[in-house]
Amino acid sequence: WPGSGAGGGAGPVRLAGMEGQELPYVLIDCIGGRYGVYEDHAEFMEKYFHLITMKEYLENKKFLSKKIRAIYMWYHKPVINEELLQSLPNLKIVASSGVGIDHLDLNLLSSYGVKVSNTPFVVSTDTADLGMALMLASSRRLVEGYQLAVSPDTEYFPADWLGTEVSGATLGIVGMGTIGYKVAERAKAFEMKILYHNRNQRNKEEESAIGAIYCKKIDDLLQQSDFVLLSVNLTPQTHKLIGKRELALMKPTATLINISRGLVVDQDALVEALQNKVIKAAALDVTYPEPLPRDHPLLKLKNVIITPHIGSATKKTRRLMMENMMESIQAGLTGLPIPNEVLL
Amino acid sequence: MFRSKAFSLLKLIPLMPGQSDLAYKLIHPAIASHGHRCHRRSVDYRQGYKTCPSSAEGRTINAPQTKVMAEEELPGVLILDIGGTHGVLENLAPLLKKHFCLITMKEFLENKKEMSKKIQSVFVFECRPTVDRELLESLPNLKVIGNSGVGVDHLDLKMISSFGIKVTNTPHAVADSTADIGMALMLASARRLVEGCQIAVSPDTKYFAVDWLGVEVTRATLGIIGMGSIGYKVAQRARAFDMRILYHNRNRRRKEEEEAVGAHYCEKMEDLLQQSDFVMLVVNLTPETHKLIGKKELGLMKPTATFINISRGAVIDQDALVEALQNKVIRAAALDVTYPEPLPRDHPLLKLNNIIITPHIGTATVQAIRMMAEEAIANMLSVLNGQPIPSEVLPK
Numbered sequence: 001w002p003g004s005g006a007g008g009g010a011g012p013v014r015l016a017g018m019e020g021q022e023l024p025y026v027l028i029d030c031i032g033g034r035y036g037v038y039e040d041h042a043e044f045m046e047k048y049f050h051l052i053t054m055k056e057y058l059e060n061k062k063f064l065s066k067k068i069r070a071i072y073m074w075y076h077k078p079v080i081n082e083e084l085l086q087s088l089p090n091l092k093i094v095a096s097s098g099v100g101i102d103h104l105d106l107n108l109l110s111s112y113g114v115k116v117s118n119t120p121f122v123v124s125t126d127t128a129d130l131g132m133a134l135m136l137a138s139s140r141r142l143v144e145g146y147q148l149a150v151s152p153d154t155e156y157f158p159a160d161w162l163g164t165e166v167s168g169a170t171l172g173i174v175g176m177g178t179i180g181y182k183v184a185e186r187a188k189a190f191e192m193k194i195l196y197h198n199r200n201q202r203n204k205e206e207e208s209a210i211g212a213i214y215c216k217k218i219d220d221l222l223q224q225s226d227f228v229l230l231s232v233n234l235t236p237q238t239h240k241l242i243g244k245r246e247l248a249l250m251k252p253t254a255t256l257i258n259i260s261r262g263l264v265v266d267q268d269a270l271v272e273a274l275q276n277k278v279i280k281a282a283a284l285d286v287t288y289p290e291p292l293p294r295d296h297p298l299l300k301l302k303n304v305i306i307t308p309h310i311g312s313a314t315k316k317t318r319r320l321m322m323e324n325m326m327e328s329i330q331a332g333l334t335g336l337p338i339p340n341e342v343l344l
Numbered sequence: 345m346f347r348s349k350a351f352s353l354l355k356l357i358p359l360m361p362g363q364s365d366l367a368y369k370l371i372h373p374a375i376a377s378h379g380h381r382c383h384r385r386s387v388d389y390r391q392g393y394k395t396c397p398s399s400a401e402g403r404t405i406n407a408p409q410t411k412v413m414a415e416e417e418l419p420g421v422l423i424l425d426i427g428g429t430h431g432v433l434e435n436l437a438p439l440l441k442k443h444f445c446l447i448t449m450k451e452f453l454e455n456k457k458e459m460s461k462k463i464q465s466v467f468v469f470e471c472r473p474t475v476d477r478e479l480l481e482s483l484p485n486l487k488v489i490g491n492s493g494v495g496v497d498h499l500d501l502k503m504i505s506s507f508g509i510k511v512t513n514t515p516h517a518v519a520d521s522t523a524d525i526g527m528a529l530m531l532a533s534a535r536r537l538v539e540g541c542q543i544a545v546s547p548d549t550k551y552f553a554v555d556w557l558g559v560e561v562t563r564a565t566l567g568i569i570g571m572g573s574i575g576y577k578v579a580q581r582a583r584a585f586d587m588r589i590l591y592h593n594r595n596r597r598r599k600e601e602e603e604a605v606g607a608h609y610c611e612k613m614e615d616l617l618q619q620s621d622f623v624m625l626v627v628n629l630t631p632e633t634h635k636l637i638g639k640k641e642l643g644l645m646k647p648t649a650t651f652i653n654i655s656r657g658a659v660i661d662q663d664a665l666v667e668a669l670q671n672k673v674i675r676a677a678a679l680d681v682t683y684p685e686p687l688p689r690d691h692p693l694l695k696l697n698n699i700i701i702t703p704h705i706g707t708a709t710v711q712a713i714r715m716m717a718e719e720a721i722a723n724m725l726s727v728l729n730g731q732p733i734p735s736e737v738l739p740k
Contacts, residue, residue: 034553075554125562129585133531140528140709142702143541149701150694154686157703159470160433165711167520189584190524291549299545306544307537308552314535314560 013323015048016330024333025050025067027057027088029077037074041322045072048326054078066090070329076103085112093332095325096342098312099123099179102234102261106344116342117328121178122320127231127311128182131259134283135227138255138305139166164226164253167191172225174218174241175232175260176202183229184210197221222249227257234261242266247273255281259311262288271297274304285311418445419728420462421490422452422483424472432469436717440467443721449473461485465724467717471498480507490724491737492716493707494518494574497629497656501739511737512723515573517715522706523577526654529678529700530622533650534561538700559621559648559675562586567620569613569636570627570655571597578624579605590616617644622652629656630740637661642668650676654706657683666692669699680706 026049030036037045045051051072057064065087071080073096078084080094091114096104099120109116137143140163148154148161167190173180176198184194194212196202201214215221218241222228228250232238242256243266250256256279258265267288273279281303290309298304312318324340331338421444425431431448432440440446445462452459463483466475468491473479475489480503488510489499496513504511532538535558543549543556566582568575571593579589582605589607591597596609610616617623623645627633637651638661645651651674653660662683668674676698685704687693693701707716719735726733 034551034555036554038555125586126560129531129561130535132585133528133535133537136524136528137532137537140525140705142528142532142700143538145702145705146538146700149686149703152689154689154703156429157686159430160427161703161705162708162710162713163705165521165709166524168711186581186584189581190527191520291544291552294547294549305537305541307535307540308544308549308556310535310540310556310558313557315557316560318557 013320013327015323015326016334023048023050024069024329025052025064026070026072026329027052027054027068027078028072029054029074035075035077037072038318038322041319045322045326048330061087069093069333070095072325072329073097080104080109082108085109085114093117093329093338095328095332097321097325100233100261101342102263104342106342110344115332115338117325117332117338117340118342119321119324120340122317122324123312124178124182126314126317127179127259128186130285130307130311131179131183131229131231131257132186134257134259134285134305134307135171135229135255136166138257138281138283139164139169139227143305144302166227169193169226170195170224171227171229172196172215172221173212174198174221174228174230175238176212177231177233179259180229180231181206181210183231184212195221195225218246219249222246223251225254226251227255229257230260230264232260232264234263238264240264240266242270244269244272247278250279252277253280255279255283258282258284258286260286262286262290267298271301274298274301281305283307285309418443419464420445420447420459421724422447422449422463422466422473423469424449430470430472432467432717433713436469436714439714439717439721443725456482464488464728465490467720467724468492468499475499475504477503480504480509488512488724488727490720492713492720494522495628495656496737497658501737505739510727510733512720512727512733512735513737514716514719514723515735517712517719518707519573519577521709521712522574522654523581525680525702525706526574526578526624526626526652527581529652529654529680529702530566530624530650531561533652533676533678533700534559534564534622539697559650561622563588564621565590565619567591567610567616567623568607569593569616569623569625570633571607572626572628574654575624575626576601576605578626579607587622590620592616613641614644617641618646620649621646622650624652625655625659627655627659629658633659635659635661637665639664639667642673645674647672647674649674650678652677653679653681655681657681657685662693666696669693669696672698676700678702680704 028037028051030053031042032039042051052064052068066089068088069090069092071094073094075097093115094109095117097119099118101118104116106116170193171187173184173196176196187194188210194210195215196212197215197218241264247269270282274282283305285307286309287306292298328338328340421440423432423446425448426437427434437446447459447463460482461484464485465488468475468489480486486509489504491513494513494515496511499511501511563586565588568578568589568591571591582589589605590610591607592610592613625637636659642664665677669677678700680702681704682701693699723733723735
């Protein structure tokens with residue numbers, strides 16, 4: 001069983017050997033290049049699947065359209081629309097990379113009887129780590145500091161160049177799912193005071209394990225936090241969850257950290273809040289769109305750090321994502337319960 | 345301010361291995377406990393000091409500190425300057441003025457005859473003023489050098505001691521913020537945060553490539569070289585990331601301390617170097633630790649490993665580090681300290697793309713700077729009042 005060992009939480013991945021059978025046909029966007037399935041991943045996958053790129057499919061639709069039974073959606077590609085679904089009569093399952101599924105029309109897929117899976121657990125530690133990295137980098141002015149250290153104009157390091165402490169500060173986590181909880185576990189070791197807001201309160205043991213205090217009203221969290229970290233998923237309910245009103249409730253010394261989705265924040269309101277020092281700073285792994293247009297005001301602000309959506313961007317995690325997706329596809333094609341199935 | 349300013353006078357605390365053998369230690373509760381863990385002793389610092397006959401030079405203060413003393417009666421403290429590029433930060437001056445008559449180098453040099461007798465202490469902030477033999481010879485009443493910060497490698501301890509002058513540092517005030525910077529550098533390096541920021545804002549960026557990857561921190565192996573207060577706090581933080589923690593130290597920590605952070609002792613530094621994904625240097629700079637990490641040690645590290653330095657630049661052989669990074673002997677480095685600081689602008693370290701350098705900001709927070717001043721003040725006063733000294737640094 002070539003599946004790799006235990007990874008981000010869901011247990012060891014087991015992939016069925018395919019001796020004596022024709023390998024299932026799985027549609028992907030492409031291999032390699034800026035958006036494609038990684039070449040070393042493809043090499044591994046080809047032991048279990050016939051990988052068909054979009055290019056190959058379009059060149060031989062007549063034959064391939066009936067053969068394709070699964071789509072391996074790597075970073076939102078290939079794009080799935082009604083036209084594609086209509087031309088793949090034997091499509092059973094779409095495996096999507098990452099945890100976010102806001103880019104999928106679940107109702108549409110369901111109407112065609114196609115199942116969906118994501119990779120919710122394997123991304124959680126890397127994303128929590130990045131949340132902590134952004135909080136520390138922002139608070140201690142790490143990127144600015146680096147620029148000062150390497151700038152050709154630097155003659156000395158000024159004594160009055162200061163950041164602010166993370167240790168002992170108050171962190172407000174909006175969205176206490178798997179990722180939010182892992183952020184809290186890490187923040188606790190920095191002796192941070194942890195507040196959280198969530199649709200549902202966590203149970204007492206979970207709360208006391210990390211010393212987290214529930215804020216039923218998001219306002220209470222916003223008013224007390226030195227750092228506000230967003231780790232919700234994007235749904236119609238969380239769209240523009242943080243807008244002008246919420247930003248104004250935050251302390252003027254507070255920092256907003258977003259590791260969820262760009263659309264959870266009203267970006268124009270954020271620009272205004274940062275320009276007018278309504279809040280101190282922001283650190284964003286996600287924006288809308290990605291990348292931002294090159295003339296966007298967020299790129300010009302001094303009190304913002306932006307990273308290029310790298311929450312799960314480590315070799316190990318991406319490998320585990322691939323293996324989890326393959327496991328889901330195999331289960332979907334053999335009629336077994338699908339690990340990490342996304343239900344409507 | 346995240347911490348209260350209540351000041352506790354005396355507190356009996358368990359000694360950590362390796363610390364000097366004092367029965368009592370002055371601990372500022374703001375240093376000892378943070379955030380919402382608030383058990384404050386609200387003893388007002390303005391209680392009268394007890395004279396302590398155990399103090400070496402037996403200097404005593406008779407008047408209790410509750411009496412408001414005229415500025416001239418306060419002991420003189422020499423500083424480089426207030427404000428400016430290298431001076432004591434302006435908001436720290438009032439803290440010093442509560443207990444001392446503040447004398448800048450300029451004032452001293454302009455009126456040596458009168459000032460030299462007044463100066464009983466020197467507050468060294470960011471390694472300034474330079475304490476040399478000439479200065480010490482001109483300050484007959486100097487009793488203590490109070491250093492802001494924990495590192496004292498810029499002070500000639502033997503020479504200062506030969507004048508009968510004590511040296512103190514601020515180990516408690518620096519620990520959290522320096523441990524935080526260690527974690528910040530490790531995370532930033534592993535996840536290629538600085539590069540990522542550059543891509544996110546570059547005018548040439550048209551898309552974010554999906555094959556742009558960093559390395560994991562969670563569940564990786566962290567090797568801590570130097571497990572003092574700062575190293576231990578790094579271990580506490582790293583444990584929450586499920587890291588496997590190895591450490592190398594002059595002395596092994598107690599079993600309970602090891603178990604509390606899940607740290608494994610490596611008696612031989614080589615074992616730590618060979619097994620770690622991240623190697624973090626948290627030692628002080630002494631003749632023994634000078635160039636502790638050189639070509640041999642870098643060669644023992646994994647080619648996928650990251651080297652992090654939050655101690656002193658001179659603890660590593662910088663040329664060997666350049667070579668190791670250029671030849672991919674190790675994956676990357678993240679340095680808060682170099683030798684010198686700043687590096688010459690044409691130094692090869694500045695040109696490498698697998699390195700992050702920060703401008704020695706381990707304690708550069710509003711809160712830490714203030715706590716360091718408070719801790720230094722408490723130490724200097726303890727010497728002048730003939731009391732047990734919380735953080736005296738003795739020459740070897």
